[in-house]
Amino acid sequence: MQTNISRETLYELVWTTPVKTLAAQHEISDVAFAKTCKQHNIPLPPRGHWAKLEAGKKVYRQPLPERALGMPRDVAFGASKWNYYGSAPRNLIELELTPPQPFVETLGEVRAKLAKRVKKVTVSRDLSLAHPVIRKLLEADIPRREKYLASTYRSLYDAPFFDSPFEQRRLRALNALFLCLEKNDARVASSGKNPKEFCARVGLSDVSISIDDPKAERSSWYGGSDIAKAASNPLVVNINRAANVEELQTTWHDKSDDRVETHLTDIAVNVLVAGEHTCRERENSCYQWLLKYKADIIERANREREEAEKAARERRIKEEKARVDRLLSEAKALREAEEIRAYVASVRKLNKNSVDPVPEDELRNWALWALDQADRIDPVRSRRFLIDR
Structure with a gap:
């Protein structure tokens, strides 16, 4: 991840914190960190500096030289050499972007x-x-x-x-x-x-x-x-x-x-x-690019949220329709089960008064089979109407 630090801030850091510690924080070697500081004309403490400081001895801090021509005011760590502006901060959405301060000297x-x-x-x-x-x-x-x-x-x-x-x-x-x-x-x-x-x-x-x-x-x-x-x-x-x-x-x-x-x-x-x-x-240009990039991220996030909400609405409508369709199907099945039972009752009554009735054993076997079919399709008897509510 890229981090940008002003020359002045980095100068204060390198004179109050060892380079190895700072380099580890930026996930680069201390050699690479020191090289970056040198490139931006930021002096580093000499050998023995931290030992003298720990011993309570007086140390000399080399002043920060003027920024060289063509060098940025901020030092970038983790920037890609293939990207003109480096990479955007991960927390760009939370950052309040402010325009660059005017340069002290005009061209x-x-x-x-x-x-x-x-x-x-x-x-x-x-x-x-x-x-x-x-x-x-x-x-x-x-x-x-x-x-x-x-x-x-x-x-x-x-x-x-x-x-x-x-x-x-x-x-x-x-x-x-x-x-x-x-x-x-x-x-x-x-x-x-x-x-x-x-x-x-x-x-x-x-x-x-x-x-x-x-x-x-x-x-x-x-x-x-x-x-x-x-x-x-x-x-x-x-x-x-x-x-x-x-x-x-x-x-x-x-x-x-x-x-x-x-x-x-x-x-x-x-x-x-x-x-x-x-x-x-x-x-x-980097500031303008970050503004546009942030706006694009927000727009994309809003679009993705709207699309997710739309998909959720369509899913709920589809699920509700499926429930209603299932309800209608169960109501139809109940009617058919009741019709079968009524039909069995009618057959038994008519058979009793028939001139040439069906033998009782045959009628009973048929009726049992028919009532079993009614029970099988009956959503109340099978309790299917309670499933997936």
Whole structure:
């Protein structure tokens, strides 16, 4: 089960209760618990802390650092990595959901603070000091280049991806941006070589990053002009392409007198702000999701209750009808039993006054059999009318 605890509450807990105890309460290992605290920048007591505390010695409590950009204000234990919002609390119906509290700083104030902190981004002349993501792309190009240069018939399908002046310029811009982001606690990753496959993780929030020719078609990397594409071709930078936020700039274009490289510092700041914005949006979206989920649970419970009540009513009606039908059947059986007895009495009377009567033994045997049948179907004699009431 998932439980959410505010950073401040968790900070107080870890400094008043041993981690092993807290971890057991959340049904995870103490290593996993400590790792979660570290991820959320919550300091833990050092070794010997509890022994000193028990001995009555003075201990130093490390203050709680500021929440990192892109990190949620609540710490989730037991959340599923496959579920965007984690899982709903088991007692959601009983919980009174309240909207998230406003953040202390607006995104504008976050941006202003970052603008002072982030140092100016400069683009190097070459890629000798490349970010690991860029270095991996360049290293993958080495065997392609060797094969291409050694071939007597050079096919563009075998050509290196990043040798053109344009691609070198693009990688240098990406490299400078990535190095800056890493210095500011963001982690850059790529799922491939295409420009749309780069992202920066700010806290626990992913921000997509693309630097490319605005007219480039990337469904297939290969193209006859790519290997000699000039560095003067325009570049466009996009972050969180689908985002539309007033406080957030997401696109920068090359201009004749203003290249995107001069805006890399501002781009880095906006990437970090975008990560914080995504984190805040997720918190609000989670609240809205819980509201809807709770309403759905209540609606489903009401519907199930109404369906159960309807089924119970229909069952009672059916049972009552069956009882009435049985009652009518028993009344009919009683009439038939009385008719048989009356018939036997009439036969005996008529036989006594008959010119050629049936012998008494035969008549008696028949009458006994007929009266037995009357008793058998008589619901009063058999007491069937009292069964299943």
